[in-house]
Amino acid sequence: MTDESPFADIRGLIAGMPGPDRDAVAMVRERDAMLTKPAGALGRLEQLVEWLAAWQAKGQPSLDRPLVCVFAGSHGVVARGVSAYPADVNRQMLDNFAAGGGAINQICAAYGLGFKVFDLAIDLPTGDICAGPAFSEKDCVATMAFGMEAVAAGTDCLALGEMGIGNTTIAAAIYAALYGGDPAHWVGRGTGVDEAGLARKTDAVAAALVHHRGHLDDPLEVLARLGGREIAAMAGAILAARLQRVPVVLDGYVATAAAAILHAVDATALDHCLSGHVSAEGAHAEVLERLGLVPLLALGMRLGEGSGAAMALGLLKGALACHRDMATFAQAGVSGRDQG
Structure with missing residues (x-):
């Protein structure tokens, strides 16, 4: 059967x-095997270099142009009191990034990372997911396409x-929607909501699931109905x-929610991805395990x-530096294991 949905091209690319x-x-x-260390002595750092090589398709992997992309969006559900901060903070934080005042600005400067921020109609919230879809399937695909175009030519690793x-x-x-269970299990405190805010947040998730019941079997439809522009762009x-x-x-x-959508479509879709960290938020550790x-x-x-x-x-930069710049046994005049 021919797929004539707006998501047909996305499925084809996957x-x-x-x-x-x-x-x-x-x-x-x-x-x-030639470097001045016992085999496996750098543990996962060695595996990270192999991962870079596998997905860059280069026997000498690089991190010359790593890029951090931050996608910014706003959400209609905020009107239900699910956050400790008002929606106005969205624009204010974009201004802060532009002025170099965010935590991410400092980390990128410290490690020599490129940094780009993408404003996804920050002043136009998506629909309230408790009362309707976040956006149409067509708009969802367009936002994914925008995210695809954000991967700049020459980038050798994307955060x-x-x-x-x-x-x-x-x-x-x-x-x-993807994994089922009690909605409260997936809800955390986010920006630091109090008990009443946490209850409103849980109620909002439960209401959204009820409202969209019967339309959540397709992961891409989950994205359109429950997602946001930043999540769709990250998936793209x-x-x-x-x-x-x-x-x-x-x-x-x-960010992992965007990855989870693709994984639900194809279990191999994240083979080129690493998780940078496990968040203190909600059930992130469980999601990563899944x-x-x-x-x-x-x-x-x-x-x-x-x-x-x-x-x-x-950390990846450190792992690659060890692999690239460490002396070999021959260069250092150090006896290897098979040399006694």
């Missing part, structure tokens, strides 16, 4: 995703983050990165804005 480059991984392992008051409520609704960016052979580092609870992602860092962070993913990129 079906055509490339796999890892095994020859590149073999080249990394060959060099690693994805977001900013949007109310978007932990949106993420919780997506997880509840993840897919575009795969097609362009750019490895991806995911940020926290909300996705088969082992986080690089566990720092109790819940800021969003790509901060955990950017910190993880710093």
